[in-house]
Amino acid sequence: MRLSELLVYNSIIIQCHNDPDADAIASGFALYTWFREKGKDVRLIYSGRSKISKPNLLLLIKELSIPIEYVESLDHFDGLLITVDCQYGAGNVKKFEVPHVAIIDHHQQEITGIERSDIRSYLASCSTLVWKMLLDEGFDINAHPYVVTALWYGLYSDTNGFSELNHPLDRDMRDSLVPDKLLIRRLRNSNLTLNDLETAGMALIRTSYNRKNRFAVIKTNPCDPNILGYISDMAHQVDVIDVCVVYSEINNGIKYSVRSSNHEIMASELAAWIADDIGSGGGHAEKAGGFISYHKFEEKYPSINADEYLLSRISEYYSSFDVIYAGKYELRLSEMKCYKKLPVVCGYVKSTDIFPKGTPLLVRTLMGDLDDLVADDNLYLMIGVKGEVSPIARTMFERNYRVIDEPFNLETEYFPSVRNRMSGESIDLRAKAQKCVSTGEGRILAKPLCRYSKVFTIWDKDTYVLGRPGDYLAVRTEDHNDIYVIRGDIFSQIYQEISD
Ligand SMILES: [Mn+2]
Structure with missing residues (x-):
């Protein structure tokens, strides 16, 4: 509208x-x-x-x-x-x-x-x-x-x-x-009242703690949602608590804050897991939050209350995933099939066509921000079919892609943009992106995932990539340590099975 x-x-x-x-x-x-x-x-x-x-x-x-x-x-x-x-x-x-x-x-x-x-x-x-x-x-x-x-x-x-x-x-x-x-x-400085302070105190003495998985769930009386943030920031600092969820029943639903200090659990992901189908949740790796609407909650879970739901949903989360550390993980290669990469049309932009050489850049996408790039003749930005952006060196680009002289566009909730970190000026890449097509014949081994799998690749040991059931676990044929995840909805557009 x-x-x-x-x-x-x-x-x-x-x-x-x-x-x-x-x-x-x-x-x-x-x-x-x-x-x-x-x-x-x-x-x-x-x-x-x-x-x-x-x-x-x-x-x-x-x-x-x-x-x-x-x-x-x-x-x-x-x-x-x-x-x-x-x-x-x-x-x-x-x-x-x-x-x-x-x-x-x-x-x-x-x-x-x-x-x-x-x-x-x-x-x-x-x-x-x-x-x-x-x-x-x-x-x-x-x-x-x-x-x-x-x-x-x-x-x-x-x-x-x-x-x-x-x-x-x-x-x-x-x-x-x-x-x-x-x-x-x-x-x-005028955010809370003395009553709010008392609400926070009462909530903290009723912490419910799960020793096995080291998480805490804290319920507060109806209160300003800001208090949830303060309480969870405090609980987050407790030595034996790795993950906490603080919630309150307000405004026609359940508002909650999530904190995590466990690098195998992103707060943003747990927040989304809690709200799955009945609300919305998200945020960062350490801090996140969400909201569940009563209307949807009662429709889907007519016979349980918010406490029961949260405790069981969080416990279920802990048994829902495997963790894979590339380099230490024993892949069962016999269960995997061989695929070759198809020529895929994607977008690209030369970084110096956006801002002058030397400008510090922040690239913003639906999947998050990339903020350690600097405009340079040697730096190109690739835009994938889902609007994801990855930096690539010019030489690698020229070796693996052929340029098509047409603008690249996508129907998406957010087309990637680039911000000049010095001036704050922001440019929508829609106007600049051109098409290109991959020419490489890369080969991989892959299999569909049937459980959630958190993959720590050899490129980033701190932050995992989440694979969902239906996504593919893949490894390059030349390097069996280079394990990664390919989304199920784009796998068949990019890869074709070969019988070797
Ligand atoms: Mn609002």
Whole structure:
């Protein structure tokens, strides 16, 4: 959905979920500002049982002059109602009977059938979604410093201070907005109340610990999600705890933070495992978080509560995977088949066509950031069929690929971009990428995986690559230590079996 589609309405109400948080207020405020500039009659509202009372939110509203109103009823409104950071008809937002509705949200979809909906559950905040929609309309956000600060803080508080974000669009927003530093500092220092402190204390004395797998699960009473981050950061430092999950039942679901100090368990992966099918989770190797919607949870697990679910789901995780250290792992070659590489069309860009030689680069992709590259005549960037980027030396490129004189494009949630680490300027590679085709005849041995396998390759001994059932475990015929994983969905596009 594009925001400009909504301009057919002259009267617009933007509604945050009940008991709004910083993200709901910020995204509503940014939309409010845009519609105002378009000459619309617009209001920003919320409803529910209680009025906003958190000190940081009151400060945010006052200092940024956010015109949010508390309402109990809407009479005879025949314009457009947009729910932000929530979905019209869901349990966490008061339902007003109105004829025209739109939804802008980043939670798991639970309401269907509303035509004007933009729900992107892969984003860490609704602020990011609104930021992107405003950019797509050509809106100059930087001309509105209050909006900049609000959106930045919306993402900041939905991700425990940026520690639980994951998607490249979230990173792009964080990196491109410059908020009012002084206000952010004041907001940080008015984040908790004395009651919150007590909630944290009570949660900590009820830690549930699993000795065998060295993990802890901690439940807090309903509280501000930021507290989950503080509690898990503390538990994470305990000697006998390698992994911890801290959670709270709030806002129509279960919000949780994950921490891991075990290099065989990435917090981001466990967070996603917990939310599988019923929510969304992600983040970094050490810190991550997620949200499960009650609606989906009750549908899938009608007879258990959140405690039972988390304990059993985490235990199940520990028995779900094998760990493979390349170089120390005994491959059963007789179970593997021989494949040759097919010519595959992919994209490439010369690094010096993006920024001048010597510029430090950050390459951003759906799979993460690469940040130790420097533009050089000898450095090319390869773009794979899933939007993944790998650096390659020019000589290797010329030996293994043939250039096709056509632009390279992909249908993807995020096309890779490159940021100049000195100036912050960011360039979308879509406009620069050209096609090329591999010419090599590389041979590998491979077999499909039937269990999750974490592979530490000979190239990176600290971070594993996760292979899922259906992916392939592969090894190069010339070097049986060079074990890696190839995704199941692209394997057949790239490799063909040969009978030797
Ligand atoms: Mn949110």
